[in-house]
Amino acid sequence: MQHIGKASISFDNTPYIQEYASIVGKKEGEGPLGKYFDEINEDSLFGGDNWEDAESRLIESTISKLLSKANMSSTDIDYILSGDLLGQLIASSFGLVNFNIPLFGLYGACSTFGEAVSLGSVLVASGAANRVIASASSHFASAEKTFRFPLGYGNQRKFSATWTTTGCGSVIISKDTGKVKITGITTGKIVDYGLKDKENMGACMAPAAADTIYNNLCDFGRNPSDYDKIFTGDLGYIGQTILIDLLREKGIDISDVHSDCGIEIFDINLQDTHAGGSGCGCSASTFCSYIMKQFEAGKFKRILLVPTGALLSPTSSNEGNSVPGIAHGVVFEAV
Amino acid sequence: MDYLKAFLIGGIICAIVQIFIDKTKLMPGRIMVGLVVLGTILGFIGLYQPFIDFAGAGASVPLLGFGNTLMKGVKEAVDSEGFLGIFLGGLKTCALGISSALIFGYIASLIFNPKTPD
Amino acid sequence: MDEKEYESYVKKVTPTTSLAKNMFMAFLAGGIICLIGQVLINLFIKMGLEKETAINYETLILVFSAILLTGLNVYQKLAKHGGAGTLVPITGFANSVGSCAIEFKKEGQVFGIGCKIFTIAGPVILYGLFSSSLLGFIYWIYTLFSH
Numbered sequence: 280m281q282h283i284g285k286a287s288i289s290f291d292n293t294p295y296i297q298e299y300a301s302i303v304g305k306k307e308g309e310g311p312l313g314k315y316f317d318e319i320n321e322d323s324l325f326g327g328d329n330w331e332d333a334e335s336r337l338i339e340s341t342i343s344k345l346l347s348k349a350n351m352s353s354t355d356i357d358y359i360l361s362g363d364l365l366g367q368l369i370a371s372s373f374g375l376v377n378f379n380i381p382l383f384g385l386y387g388a389c390s391t392f393g394e395a396v397s398l399g400s401v402l403v404a405s406g407a408a409n410r411v412i413a414s415a416s417s418h419f420a421s422a423e424k425t426f427r428f429p430l431g432y433g434n435q436r437k438f439s440a441t442w443t444t445t446g447c448g449s450v451i452i453s454k455d456t457g458k459v460k461i462t463g464i465t466t467g468k469i470v471d472y473g474l475k476d477k478e479n480m481g482a483c484m485a486p487a488a489a490d491t492i493y494n495n496l497c498d499f500g501r502n503p504s505d506y507d508k509i510f511t512g513d514l515g516y517i518g519q520t521i522l523i524d525l526l527r528e529k530g531i532d533i534s535d536v537h538s539d540c541g542i543e544i545f546d547i548n549l550q551d552t553h554a555g556g557s558g559c560g561c562s563a564s565t566f567c568s569y570i571m572k573q574f575e576a577g578k579f580k581r582i583l584l585v586p587t588g589a590l591l592s593p594t595s596s597n598e599g600n601s602v603p604g605i606a607h608g609v610v611f612e613a614v
Numbered sequence: 615m616d617y618l619k620a621f622l623i624g625g626i627i628c629a630i631v632q633i634f635i636d637k638t639k640l641m642p643g644r645i646m647v648g649l650v651v652l653g654t655i656l657g658f659i660g661l662y663q664p665f666i667d668f669a670g671a672g673a674s675v676p677l678l679g680f681g682n683t684l685m686k687g688v689k690e691a692v693d694s695e696g697f698l699g700i701f702l703g704g705l706k707t708c709a710l711g712i713s714s715a716l717i718f719g720y721i722a723s724l725i726f727n728p729k730t731p732d
Numbered sequence: 733m734d735e736k737e738y739e740s741y742v743k744k745v746t747p748t749t750s751l752a753k754n755m756f757m758a759f760l761a762g763g764i765i766c767l768i769g770q771v772l773i774n775l776f777i778k779m780g781l782e783k784e785t786a787i788n789y790e791t792l793i794l795v796f797s798a799i800l801l802t803g804l805n806v807y808q809k810l811a812k813h814g815g816a817g818t819l820v821p822i823t824g825f826a827n828s829v830g831s832c833a834i835e836f837k838k839e840g841q842v843f844g845i846g847c848k849i850f851t852i853a854g855p856v857i858l859y860g861l862f863s864s865s866l867l868g869f870i871y872w873i874y875t876l877f878s879h
Contacts, residue, residue, distance in 0.1 A: 328838065329838035330838075424835060428831070429831040429832050429835030429836070429851075430831070430835060431802045431803070431805070431807070431808055431827070431830065431831030431835060432808065432811075432827065432831040432832070432835075432852070433802075433807050433810070433811025433812075433814075433818050433819065433824065433827045433831075434808075434811065435754075435811060435812060435814075435815040437748070437749075438746070438747050438749050439746050439747075472735060472738040473735030473738065473739070474735075474739060474742060479742065479746060482742040482745075482746065486738075517742075517745060517746050517747075520745050521741075521745060524745075528733075
């Protein structure tokens with residue numbers, strides 16, 4: 280394991296994704312990726328009492344699913360790295376309490392899955408842990424309540440608005456051989472182009488994604504074509520256009536290999552999701568379903584996953600701050 | 615004629631406000647506040663009441679009318695009570711709108727639960 | 733690219749829904765709500781009520797219906813198309829009160845419903861009161877000199 284270039288780490292004794300699991304809500308299940316998820320829960324409350332409880336239950340059942348798919352119990356796991364969008368990470372705290380596994384709670388807004396997999400890989404590659412879980416979740420209703428309006432409020436969404444994914448994706452990262460190997464990470468820095476429009480998150484985050492992808496290509500000495508796909512987290516349609524333009528300015532063309540989890544997870548025409556899906560659970564559940572299944576089917580040799588986060592809070596935007604972005608890149612390769 | 619005026623004028627006010635929703639970063643909350651404040655100003659300079667007399671519900675149902683009602687209350691109270699009227703009048707005339715919304719809203723919270731859109 | 737350039741670039745690549753269509757929908761929705769208001773007023777006057785009382789009953793019914801439709805998950809669907817047409821009438825105010833109360837009920841009677849019911853309605857009441865009182869103060873000074 281060594282630091283290379285500006286912002287990357289390359290793993291020589293690579294950590295592996297040993298198992299993965301994803302659970303999503305009804306709308307995500309009806310989307311184009313529906314058949315790839317482990318479970319689709321029709322009940323938006325997930326059997327809980329309120330939206331926050333619902334998200335905790337979503338996390339708890341995803342981790343349980345993950346452990347049962349891997350034939351493991353919580354004692355086999357050294358650490359969990361998990362995050363969500365709620366204040367003080369309450370969805371993770373209440374969802375993970377029963378597992379009795381040491382926890383690193385992470386907040387990277389919607390980039391959290393990238394952050395969790397990055398740090399989890401470092402823990403495993405350094406020998407500090409044998410097996411860790413990296414996880415991220417979001418819930419449409421708990422996010423709306425925290426960041427936007429009450430569900431019953433008659434608000435007209437702009438075209439640039441995104442739709443928070445109800446979903447959780449979790450992976451076991453292990454030193455033992457698994458389904459996919461993690462060969463490197465590129466950690467994003469905060470990139471702020473001064474945009475204040477929280478109804479256009481894709482545009483707020485695209486510069487951060489461009490920066491991370493650029494650094495990744497430089498640090499590893501690669502071209503976009505060295506990847507079968509570069510998946511960003513939740514830029515949506517507008518963010519995708521901007522990302523491709525920003526990189527083109529630097530002489531890099533990713534238009535042939537770029538995909539966005541937020542674009543993949545919903546059908547914009549049928550599902551009325553405007554610019555696309557968003558939320559920590561968007562990249563996490565897309566990776567832990569569609570992307571992993573493509574690897575298993577031998578369709579991917581190497582991809583770059585770049586979950587993107589918009590670093591705002593209701594307070595910061597009330598106080599007139601801009602919406603800075605961050606994006607964390609992880610390189611996955613077929614075994 | 616009453617009906618046509620109410621429909622057309624109410625509709626036109628809403629269509630104009632739609633421009634602010636689409637073309638500015640004002641959130642709905644600021645727009646609602648703006649309408650009520652504008653209503654008080656129009657009421658103060660004596661423009662809104664004649665407008666209501668002309669357009670009926672087309673002018674009274676939009677939140678501008680709510681602002682006008684507030685202003686009307688303050689004016690009437692100042693006329694009858696003097697200085698204290700500044701503080702007495704507003705809530706008196708718009709009591710019905712505020713109280714009914716709060717009371718029905720509270721009752722609704724006892725009956726209904728939030729639902730995610732399909 | 734500096735901040736200004738980026739902002740105008742973003743504006744260029746961000747598609748917007750048609751303003752004309754949105755305005756037409758707002759016109760239609762707002763017009764219909766006001767029309768219903770007028771129908772109610774005329775109905776109550778025909779039943780022999782004073783005009784003021786008729787308007788009060790009309791407001792009561794509009795507010796009640798808007799909150800009922802909010803609870804039944806209908807108002808927000810209308811608002812999706814109606815935009816300003818459902819926001820601007822008194823029914824939009826009622827919707828903001830009802831939706832906040834319903835959303836935050838799980839956080840308790842006092843800190844949930846009690847506080848949050850005012851999230852959107854509170855500013856409307858505050859600034860309406862403040863500006864009418866400020867203008868009332870000016871009006872009071874005017875009355876001192878005009879008598």
